[in-house]
Amino acid sequence: MDRFDAMQAFARVVEAGSFTKAAQTLHMSKTSVTQLVQQLEARLRVRLLNRTTRKVNVTADGAAYYERVLHVLADVDDAETSLSGASAVPRGRLRVDVPSPLATMILIPALPDFHEKYPDIQIDMGVSDRMVDIIGENVDCVVRGGELTDQSLMARHVGDLQLRVYAAPGYLRRFGTPLHPQELEDSEHRVVGFYWARTGKAFPYAMYKDGETIKVQGRYTLAVDDGNAYAAAGLAGMGVLWLPDYMARAHVIRGGLVPLLQDWRLDPMPLYVAFPPHRHVSAKLRVFIDWVVELMAQHAPVAASLAGAQFISNRPPAQ
Known part of the structure; x- marks a missing residue:
């Protein structure tokens, strides 16, 4: 068993809520993902997930282990991007979803400049106005207009559409x-x-x-x-x-x-880049968000009265 692969598989199952969805986003078979998680549980001698015919729930031990796994995966990503100048040249696959007009009229026409600067970033861009399950579909970020309603997300206010x-x-x-x-x-x-x-x-x-x-x-x-x-x-x-x-x-x-x-x-319509709060913000995601901010400063800058409110957490305060 490759422990790193097993931890990745376990984290995706927790986030996606099912072995099937996790397997799809990892481009693996459901059987492989199931075996990796089972091998991880056997090694740790503890049940990490409760499985039913309808859904998968994380156990108390699994929830605690999941938080530690996230830190490990983030540290590995940081270690890889720090080698051979990788931190200066972010690389890897980035999954994003953006509204169709914004994609066709602003983002895609500007992408040649982005890829000239970051040639090793591969972008999978979903172009839609649908509601995206960021965690379940393993999307790194979405760009959306209007007030955010998902209380589980972090967001950066990147523009205001007049x-x-x-x-x-x-x-x-x-x-x-x-x-x-x-x-x-x-x-x-x-x-x-x-x-x-x-x-x-x-x-x-x-x-x-x-x-x-x-x-x-x-x-x-x-x-x-x-x-x-x-x-x-x-x-x-x-x-x-x-x-x-x-x-x-x-x-x-x-x-x-x-x-x-x-x-x-x-009233102007606020534009946000939203992403999961528990995910490590990789170098490739950081440069993509910064690029969107620069683009929107040209086309729909943040209103002056709101310019200081850049990062927003939709999570309710702790009670």
Whole structure:
């Protein structure tokens, strides 16, 4: 038995909650992972996991051992990256998940510069607006807009997306130009709906002007759960939509979208990089996060009033 492989397998089973998921993320067979954990338990002469037909739970001894294993794995990673100049040139596979518009419009176009600087980092990028199980799917980090709801994650606030209201010229010719947000609730106007994967519900937008606040939900004929599809629906004239500046800018210049209600203000949408709190933040993850911060400083910088709040823990305080 390779004790390091066994500890890695055990840690992934604890994090994923199943031997099957752990095997998938380790690119091993379920049988191999099971055997490694069994051999580890035999060597330690203690049961680390309770297995049922539905799930795997860590025992009290297993939980204590897991915390020690994390430190060992982190120390090994540090030792490897400190050799042969590896700490100066981070390397390895990095699994990330990012929203589709951010990937296609900002991150991927900038990746050649990142890989010129860090040629030994291999990125597996999931491109979606779905809710990702960071631990269960063994993802190193996710980039997400909006307030974080997962109380188990650590996060870095990397940007603020300024939202504005837009519609296609064809839509405005058919339905007219709204002069007040309330018209989007009370008239024949339609919005493009966006429902969040984590809730399955559409998102209301609060708009402000001179002490007045209007929350706009609107009525839609189409709702989507993907940012690129959302923009495409607006360009096709399916309704009024709210977009970050970076998504709308080129369409406004080309005449595909028209800004609306420009004297009304919307709260910016915070953008975070989130990652598991118990994981060792490797050199490759650190440089990736720093790179995202630099990119967003160009496209959607953190609001000045929030610039000091960089790292955020969503875990509740100890009682």
